[in-house]
Amino acid sequence: MADRNPYLLLGVDYGCPPDAARKSFARAARRIRRAGTTEITTEDLTWALHEIQHEDGDPFDAVDLFRVPANPDVFTPAGTGLFAPPPVPLPRATVTTAADVDTLVSGLADDVSALLGAAAAHLVRFDYGYQTPGGTRI
Known part of the structure; x- marks a missing residue:
């Protein structure tokens, strides 16, 4: 060979x-x-x-x-069967602690705060869509 x-x-x-x-x-x-x-x-x-x-x-x-x-x-098998078994979920090997949840929640809170701060300027603007006596802005 x-x-x-x-x-x-x-x-x-x-x-x-x-x-x-x-x-x-x-x-x-x-x-x-x-x-x-x-x-x-x-x-x-x-x-x-x-x-x-x-x-x-x-x-x-x-x-x-x-x-x-x-x-x-x-x-990539064409279908299911012996050579394409369905996925089998494995049992969880770790435990979620309160510290893990706190870390996740604080990180999400920071992300949401930053997102709202960036979007707030665009959310408070209102356009009537037509001309008013005072203009189109409030």
Whole structure:
């Protein structure tokens, strides 16, 4: 079994066509040149492109490469059942104390006070919506 995967090195889906691999090779080469990394080199990318372009037969028939799906929706089950069990709530492991409640209430009181202070200037203004003898303001 190979210790490196050409599809992962280039960042393409397993079994992609050679044209998509070439485009991804160009993007990956620019990315590693800019990053200046030594973990993955241009030689590694060239090897990966060569492996994909010179694939013998159908790549989906091969079993020597570990396949990683690039589509995260693959891991989301389509329905419910054995492989998609419903969530199970866990029992609470801590106890709420009076100090916790006081901290929460005082923090909320400060937030409400700040919010009302900012909104109060806009709440006391009244507009009749039409012209009055004294103007539109009270």
